[in-house]
């Protein structure tokens with residue numbers, strides 16, 4: 001470990017060792033892929049032979065899979081691991097730590113209950129960091145007086161909560177999460193614990209009952225002048241800008257600085273004005289915070305992602321303030337964990353491989369993506385400044401404006417979040433988060449990296465943030481549709497990692513971005529692969545080499561070796577065997593029932609028919625749905641097109657399997673089995689993976705089953721597929 005400029009570094013980096021075997025593995029699979037393509041070219045059916053088009057399609061699919069597999073190796077190639085030294089940071093910068101502004105976004109009091117939102121707010125207010133340097137902003141795109149009321153309650157509860165957290169050094173600092181744990185509090189603070197638990201439960205009751213009733217009572221309205229903002233006709237889609245400083249860090253009466261600054265805001269909304277979703281909210285917070293404190297470091301969390309580790313601000317600063325490398329770092333992304341993952345994770349929500357492998361590899365190529373929640377930014381890079389090597393970077397603090405009253409500050413801030421403020425400015429384009437893309441985070445992070453900055457990935461032992469993962473298949477698919485659509489659009493946008501990123505980011509990072517940006521495209525070859533070979537099997541037409549043929553080897557090798565590799569890798573990062581099997585299923589469903597819609601909507605957007613939308617992921621569900629979720633029973637339920645696709649593929653493969661086998665054994669003769677083995681395996685695997693679908697159609701009676709109507713459509717479609725003439 002080197003001493004930099006006479007000072008010990010604030011963080012260190014370790015590189016994964018023993019990569020010889022991995023590289024050998026990659027080479028061997030590359031060879032197998034090439035042989036498969038050679039086989040396809042050499043054995044193309046001659047004129048008059050059956051299955052020419054199918055053969056052509058399969059060749060295309062295999063070219064794509066091969067190409068995509070090569071791309072994905074960038075997310076395995078060179079993982080790095082970071083470790084911070086917070087004690088050195090504190091010794092060196094004790095009184096010179098920068099101001100930190102935390103941005104929390106919420107948008108819908110129904111899907112994102114106020115009690116959940118304020119738990120997140122309280123957790124970030126309680127960071128182990130000088131409170132006078134900490135400010136928390138809640139942007140409410142739902143413009144809900146109930147959320148405002150909840151935040152007001154939180155501002156009062158914080159007076160007891162924050163000293164309690166700091167005195168007993170408890171984790172996590174979301175009171176809701178903390179009190180959910182079966183514990184009797186700190187050994188030396190049982191009475192304090194009981195007091196504060198009572199306080200919390202009182203507050204929770206008041207907030208949830210108000211949320212259930214849907215109105216803030218008149219008594220409560222008298223508690224704060226801020227409620228007057230809702231006196232008129234304010235609705236979520238149509239209202240004036242609101243800024244309310246609930247706790248003012250400049251407050252002379254609060255010289256003890258127990259509490260950080262706390263601000264509620266709702267940018268102006270008008271029905272005919274586009275508000276750009278979360279990106280618009282973030283940019284509004286960038287401006288309002290610049291008026292109030294202008295912290296040099298910004299932390300962004302979604303309203304369901306509470307801080308689970310009160311030390312991560314200091315971790316992030318170890319990167320930003322490192323004398324040697326800190327000046328070129330724009331953002332520090334932490335992994336997003338979820339507190340509602342079940343053991344075998346039927347929806348693949350844990351993203352374990354992404355968090356434990358991919359992002360470390362991205363870091364090795366110069367920087368992970370910005371993925372929204374759980375990311376620390378340097379304000380100036382988020383504002384669009386290019387990295388300038390010649391400038392020395394100090395976090396200069398702006399003097400606090402002690403002359404203005406809070407009221408005056410609020411009025412000034414409101415002017416920054418009117419609908420027209422951004423007209424004829426570079427906001428949403430060169431400045432702040434980018435507009436027009438369903439993954440505003442990824443595209444913004446990419447453009448920051450293209451401005452010459454680096455980013456880093458920090459994955460601490462105790463997870464930094466815990467959020468709520470979706471609990472129904474529909475919501476999971478919707479989320480993946482939004483992500484894959486957004487990523488695909490980055491590729492088509494001005495900020496494409498391929499063209500725009502050329503020479504601005506490393507080649508490895510370009511490949512990583514391409515891997516994610518091209519996810520949506522993988523849907524087409526996958527659909528092809530799970531539909532065409534089974535149908536051809538049913539008609540007795542072979543599309544793969546005979547088992548006894550040596551051309552069978554590259555197929556067998558590629559499949560078994562890559563599967564074994566990911567099996568080992570997955571077990572290493574903590575998947576259960578069943579969880580891994582579930583992961584394969586969800587892998588398939590994303591490609592069948594989420595990504596195709598991403599492609600379709602992107603096409604509509606390209607020709608100008610549709611605009612991008614942002615469907616907010618629900619963070620609450622009914623008790624019945626939750627019960628099934630706990631039992632890991634997949635929630636289908638609605639009769640939607642994605643489920644029709646899933647059910648059709650699921651119904652088609654066993655039909656093909658059974659009828660095809662019957663043809664083989666009875667009509668054509670067992671001798672042909674060898675030439676059909678590959679197709680038999682495809683049918684078999686697709687059938688096995690879909691066992692929950694058959695159960696959902698035939699056995700289940702609960703509301704999460706697949707509606708009979710959907711099953712009938714799938715049967716009909718399967719019949720059509722069977723009856724269609726083949727080439």
Ligand SMILES: O=c1ccn([C@@H]2O[C@H](COP(=O)(O)OP(=O)(O)O[C@H]3O[C@H](CO)[C@@H](O)[C@H](O)[C@H]3O)[C@@H](O)[C@H]2O)c(=O)[nH]1
Pocket residue numbers: 105106107108112139141276277278281301302303304371372373438439440441479482483486614615616617618
């Ligand atoms: O008009 C909007 C829509 C959403 N949000 C907020 O954005 C956050 C993310 O929305 P959510 O529905 O939870 O989406 P997820 O799919 O869980 O979000 C992931 O993916 C998004 C991009 O698709 C990122 O913005 C998020 O930070 C990232 O956590 C939430 O706090 C919302 O309240 C707004 O503030 N305004």
Ligand SMILES: [Mn+2]
Pocket residue numbers: 302304467617
């Ligand atoms: Mn979310």
